[in-house]
Amino acid sequence: MILKSSFILSVAAVASYTCQAQSQLVVPQIMASAINMNGIEANFVFSPLSNNGGARVRVEVKSGLSKKFAVSPTGGFEYHIHVKPVGPGNDCTAAGGHLDPTNVGAAKCVAAKPDRCQEGDLSGKHGELKATETGAIAPISYNDKYIHFSGETTTIAGRSVVIHNNGTRVACGNIYPFDQASSLPSGSSEGASKAGSPDGDVRSQGSGASGGQLVATMAMAVAGTFFGALMAL
Numbered sequence: 148m149i150l151k152s153s154f155i156l157s158v159a160a161v162a163s164y165t166c167q168a169q170s171q172l173v174v175p176q177i178m179a180s181a182i183n184m185n186g187i188e189a190n191f192v193f194s195p196l197s198n199n200g201g202a203r204v205r206v207e208v209k210s211g212l213s214k215k216f217a218v219s220p221t222g223g224f225e226y227h228i229h230v231k232p233v234g235p236g237n238d239c240t241a242a243g244g245h246l247d248p249t250n251v252g253a254a255k256c257v258a259a260k261p262d263r264c265q266e267g268d269l270s271g272k273h274g275e276l277k278a279t280e281t282g283a284i285a286p287i288s289y290n291d292k293y294i295h296f297s298g299e300t301t302t303i304a305g306r307s308v309v310i311h312n313n314g315t316r317v318a319c320g321n322i323y324p325f326d327q328a329s330s331l332p333s334g335s336s337e338g339a340s341k342a343g344s345p346d347g348d349v350r351s352q353g354s355g356a357s358g359g360q361l362v363a364t365m366a367m368a369v370a371g372t373f374f375g376a377l378m379a380l
């Protein structure tokens with residue numbers, strides 16, 4: 148009995164500490180992007196790293212990036228943070244070029260030298276999204292110390308994530324503050340592309356993916372990130 152109640156107390160203490168620390172350090176700045184177009188459904192969560200800046204990035208692809216679809220000989224899909232938001236009708240071209248505040252330019256970005264990569268070149272720094280048989284890719288997470296949550300030219304806020312198939316832009320979604328993204332209406336096409344027209348999102352209509360699902364996924368991602376950080380303390 149004593150053992151059981153002390154266990155419950157410990158859990159309660161951890162939970163209370165978690166909520167407190169989360170609200171003070173992590174939650175206000177978390178950014179997220181939910182892509183849902185052309186049969187491609189993917190979530191990106193950018194959580195600030197507390198110590199030396201940068202972000203913990205979590206990527207989950209639920210559908211659409213299959214081996215059958217992949218054009219590149221590498222069997223991978225590139226993805227980047229682009230400077231502008233997505234245009235009306237899920238227009239990924241309107242997203243403009245890569246986020247590149249230090250003007251690195253188009254020089255080849257290699258994972259071994261991330262300081263020579265564009266801030267927005269996520270697949271250059273961390274590897275392409277590897278196509279699978281089903282098109283779903285299990286969640287991956289990594290740290291990226293070059294990502295910024297502030298600064299007019301450097302922040303990822305208000306920009307977009309674009310997925311490419313051997314260069315061609317095949318899906319995109321805007322980057323929102325996490326708390327804003329989680330309070331978006333439950334219609335997934337609205338949530339995924341606020342600036343776009345739902346008409347441009349034919350295959351996602353009736354796909355059954357709800358805003359609630361996204362919120363749950365993101366909440367799990369955030370919790371995972373936080374507990375990872377706790378363990379590193």
Ligand SMILES: [Cu+2]
Nearest residue numbers: 226227309311
């Ligand atoms: Cu791109």
